[in-house]
Amino acid sequence: MAKANGGDLPFLVAGGGIGGLITAYALARKGFPVRVFEQAAGEFKELGAGIQLGPSIFRAIERVGLKAGMMDDAWVPPSIEMRDALSGERVTTIPLGEPFTARFGQPYAVTHRADIHGVYLRACQGNNLVSLENSRKVDDFVDKGDEVAIRLEGGEEVRGRALIGCDGMWSKVRSRIVGDGAPRVSGHIAYRAVLKREEVPDDLWRPDVVLWAGPKTHFVHYPLRRGTLYNLVAVFHSDRYVEGWNTVGDPEELFKRFNGQRPEVLRLLKRIETWRMWVLCDREPVKDWSKGRVTLLGDAAHPMLQYLAQGACMASEDAVALAEAVAASPHANPGAFKAYSGSAISAPGACS
Ligand SMILES: Cc1cc2nc3c(=O)[nH]c(=O)nc-3n(C[C@H](O)[C@H](O)[C@H](O)COP(=O)(O)OP(=O)(O)OC[C@H]3O[C@@H](n4cnc5c(N)ncnc54)[C@H](O)[C@@H]3O)c2cc1C
DSSP states (O other): OOOOOSSSSOEEEEOOSHHHHHHHHHHHHTTOOEEEEOOSSSSOOOOSOEEEEOHHHHHHHHTTTOHHHHHHHOBOOSEEEEEETTTOOEEEEEEOHHHHHHHHSSOOEEEEHHHHHHHHHHHHHTOTTEEEESSOOEEEEEEOSSOEEEEETTSOEEEESEEEEOOOTTOHHHHHHTOOOSOEEEEEEEEEEEEEGGGSOTTTOOSSEEEEEETTEEEEEEEEGGGTEEEEEEEEEOSSOOOOEEEEOOHHHHHHHTTTOOHHHHHHHHTOSOOEEEEEEEOOOOSOOEETTEEEOGGGTOOOOGGGOOHHHHHHHHHHHHHHHHHHSTTOHHHHHHHHHHHHHHSSSTTO
16 A cells, blocks of 8 residues: 655645646656546546657656556557658658657557557546546636645535646636636647558558548648557647537548649548547646646647657656655645646746
């Protein structure tokens, strides 16, 4: 049984996505009790499709013993290749695999969002200091100086030693800490889908991350889950949408945008029956996201467009950096939170 570290009250985490779960686990590993409040009903689960994982995430999660679990289901592509979506010409190739790992000390891999979430969820479920609570929406909070009280939807109040807002792009906690309104709509739309390996024609299947760059569009594909799945992401520019996250996309709109592109692109796009659509948003970076006993993490702190392929990686790095800062001064959470958000600003990849 893990031993509790300092004080009786738990850390309160708003949001049980990728950032919230790794935060809970990293803190619990240091001996702190944590309660995670997730608004979704049913069970803790992750939707979505594939994500790319740069070396920074592996450096971070190796420190909390989760790298091997993550690599079990991940795919390590031999290269990232960029092609012209009109001519088919190869624009550039970035070798990954061994040469990359030798240079950066960690691999470049791709995985399903559900797989990374699953690794973090199992780690939390195996630690008796973590309490995972569904259908629990955090509505508001009060920082009382020596503790924090949150109010859940329905009116219940819960006390904790501090609050960590891991509640994503539209974070309620952020609205009280930074107060910069709604996220910025980028005008870029992502359609994502995942096929089974056998649904991909052999001549179109590639072990690499392949990006087809077209006029105001791009299309990316790569294998997932030890090669048993195939991830497709189609992005185009459009001002038509103002908000939306993980809703069903309109294939007609997609084919209009990709009209005239290479047969390899169109044949793969046609394999999909149901696309999920994301209206991509971000925010202007801020210098600080901690105030007293409340801080932010992951997309709630620093959301970014998917072009950087770093949102989930940075949420994971944040969590490890936060737990280490808190463990270094367990009775001075406000100072530890400042040290954490300051280190994330001054040294991107603070776990390097
Ligand atoms: C198209 C696309 C491609 C991407 N590709 C990559 C990639 O290649 N590599 C990469 O690293 N990242 C990528 N990302 C980014 C990555 O998915 C996000 O950065 C990451 O999921 C952020 O995790 P999070 O836990 O901070 O937020 P979220 O995943 O948004 O989780 C927030 C959680 O909080 C819950 N919640 C919200 N409000 C409340 C509340 N009031 N009370 C309780 N619970 C609440 C939500 O239900 C959710 O479960 C991509 C994103 C998109 C859209």
